[in-house]
Amino acid sequence: MATMRTPIESGVPDNKQFLHPLMHKNYGNWKYHDRPRPGVLHHVSHSGDEIWTVRAGTQRQMDLYTIRKLCDIADTYADGHVRFTIRSNIEYMVSDQAKVAPLIESLTSNGFPVGGTGNSVSSIAHTQGWLHCDIPGTDASGAVKALMDDLHAEFIQEDMPNRVHLSTSCCEINCGGQADIAIIIQHTKPPKINHDLVANMCERPTVVARCPVAAIRPAMVNGKPSLEIDETKCMCCGACYPPCPPMQINDPEHSKLAIWVGGKNSNARGKPTFMKMVASGLPNNPPRWPEVSAMVKKILYTYKEDARSWERVADWIERIGWPAFFEKCDLPFTKYLIDDWRGSRSSLNASTHIRF
């Protein structure tokens, strides 16, 4: 066997080698920006230099033909430099305003929507799902594709009260993260245990320790060391499934989708906020998840209609109150939406502040 190659532990590469020369020149010296049209940013430096950025949506999981196409566009219509945003949008930077229109035309004609800037609905932060994850309850790329098809018009224009960030997550770990509106799997039944496999595949004390409600305990089942679940305690979070795959939590019928709203990462105006669950029980219905898309759109367009300018979803709900939110969005307020986890009493209304 040949000698193994020792890795070069180079870590994070230096980004200076990849920067557009104008960005390198004006590094740390930008003065302001404006947006000449949706999908285009125009930054002006203290030196007087100007740079235009054109932002376009991608499918994130890209085949190399798509990436090469994006590179061809960069080499033909831009200056050969690109970057990606946290929401998997691609950005092209050009030093000449005259290059903006042909670049937009090229992106659009090749199927990459130009937008995602300012008060638009940007692309959806999402996860791996059935394509690659080992514990997914649903797919991410498909749900995102279906929803962004519907929201394409909101991506290419800046017509929302404030920016709208969406995310999807294929299990309750929520890799998709906080968002104005988020779609997350919500399991409704305890895991089904394959007792033949537990002893060989699971480190049982680790699995017991992983349960947030101490519902799992070691047990002998059919003469084999296994685990058992106190189903009256189990709240179906699925935390036991990653360390112990024989504890199957995903269920084609009973793993549902929940909708959460009002997450905000920015410190702008109010402090950052966590999102709140407002609906659940939606069917996991590939390939286009129409029930999920319909509910997201109902909430989104109610917000668009009702919020004041610069209100994020969280700001809007804070102004109108939760009862009005549920009423305006035509969502039932069920008992499952009243928190009973630790610290939950701080989410109750300890005042007479009630809107009539």
Place this chain on the structure above:
Amino acid sequence: MSKKQHDTPMLDQLEAGPWPSFVTGLKRLAKDSDYMTDLMGQLEHSYKTRKGYWKGGTVGVFGYGGGVIPRFSEVAEMFPASKEFHTLRIQPPAGMHYNTDVLRKMCDIWEKHGSGLIAFHGQSGDIMFQGASTANVQGAFDELNELGFDLGGAGPAVRTSMSCVGAARCEQSCFDEARAHRQVVNTFLDDMHRPALPYKFKFKFSGCPNDCMNSIQRADMAVIGTWRDNMRTDEPLARKWFAKHGMTELVNDVVSRCPTKAIMLKETKDVSKGAKITSVAINDTQSLEIDNSNCVRCMHCINVMTGALATGTDKGVTVLMGGKRTLKIGDLMGTVVTPFMPMKTDEDYQALVELAQKSIDFFAENALEHERTGEMIERIGLINFLEGIGLEIDPNMVSTPRTNPYVRTDGWDDEVAKINAKKAAAN
């Protein structure tokens, strides 16, 4: 490469519509590849049965203990060609800047060794080279590594980090995010490549409080740009903004949206004077007046009136620790451990690295298995954590002081004496 394509009636429905279709991309790859043909078959099977069929395992590269996400198919008898579909997590450059030359080289490498499927980027920030057989992982890594890229983190390790576009193109940048990102993370490559921590540890770097990297909610150590001195203004840009947007927008969208009521609209002749006052004329008679001592650096007015209002110049970072998502005890936000660190000199950046080092050392020593930093802080209390990493308490660390008397305070006089002695020494 002549394997018949599987029927994929469900995935086919994801080719229609205006958004770019990953299915069209998968099909293009499958045309010349049995590997991707079976991958599509398995994905369609998942869509039909509404279940995932990948399992983990142990796959890596020589010299490292992590960074490759192993995936073995549970339905390999139906889709044998794609029975191994591992992902290489590769760390991106700070700010995710690339040129086409390097992207094309990545494509060539992945065409040779992998499936041809690449995600820019995963939720941790990695470039995810998705789909290689066990035999091909080493070859792919070797070539990517020679190109100047390195594996990211997986498992109980320091994880791949992210930073915003930052100083490269954003006027709101308050420090050199790329430098901090690179200098901090590259200090901990051993803890990234050889997972031996209690659980994952994530750094994220955002240039200003807009926190485009979502660091407060996602990072064990969030480094966020801010400033201490007065906001800057630009009168021509302020007048231009006002001429375009008018009084209604100025009042409703700027003045009344300030969370601490630090902005007032005033007649220019009545504008206050003072070391902490910033003002800018918006027309011939009226000005905005900003009380910087009561501004919490939320960014809202700067976002709305970009250029007319701007950050100050005495810049640095606020550091928050303990953010994470749901499992196990519930969502936690990062909380302030350092209200301000200047971030200008080499020593300043070194001080940030040292804070990170102390935090990781304390985490490694004191966290329970599978416990994140935020959960550890919740278990042991902020005071013990701060003492452990050598930071002084500060009222900026709390929303409010305690609301219950359940604390033993017989050391009160000693604490007051210490604070007074420190004050006296500082004067």
